Amino acid sequence: MESPLVLLVEDDDDLRTTTRLVLEARGFRVVTAADGEAGWSAYLTRPVDLAVVDVVLPKLDGLRLTERIRADGELPVLLLTARDLPRDQVVGFDAGADDYVVKPFDGDVLEARLRALLRRRGGGAPTRILDHEGLRVDVDGMTVERDGAVVDLSATEFRLLVAFLDHLGIVLSRTRLLEIVWGSASWGDPHVVDVTVQRLRAKIGADRVLTVRGAGYKMARS
Known part of the structure; x- marks a missing residue:
């Protein structure tokens, strides 16, 4: 939707x-x-x-x-x-x-x-639900479930997860992630992306977000 x-x-x-x-x-x-x-x-x-x-x-x-x-x-x-x-x-x-x-x-x-x-x-905004490999994300309600259990994410972690789900299989550079998640590529040190990715991995599973050496990160389609 x-x-x-x-x-x-x-x-x-x-x-x-x-x-x-x-x-x-x-x-x-x-x-x-x-x-x-x-x-x-x-x-x-x-x-x-x-x-x-x-x-x-x-x-x-x-x-x-x-x-x-x-x-x-x-x-x-x-x-x-x-x-x-x-x-x-x-x-x-x-x-x-x-x-x-x-x-x-x-x-x-x-x-x-x-x-x-x-x-x-x-009736305005329809509820937007993203399902992927056991993850269920209510984008408008900002809730996440992993295999039926609620996952507690910060607002930034949540936006990062949605960015990966909206770009399944696509490598996103640190600069691009700063633009999508933080609103500006000049927001700060790209290292903040690495730190937030690590926090997200710890909550949804370390193997879900892949590192593409020299390029950035991606979430595999399956």
């Missing part, structure tokens, strides 16, 4: 990339646009489950884009803004936004707000 598809409209290149990586690390699929008109075209081109829209955008600002989306249907819209004044929030809600997050934002908070919007939509 496919994970929710987010339309992310943000004109700042770095923030757009970082936010996309943060959302993908948390189980969302993401399509991006760099201005309001491109965001509107993307909305019309493919069915998305919700939109994350920056307020200040070139060509068509976020408020006008939200009004267009709201006039067309019931897609949940979350606005991103650098300002936290009550008046700004009122204007955003008047335009039809469902929620409002102030920059800089925490990735966990953004995820929680988006999943709440999906639930409010009515």
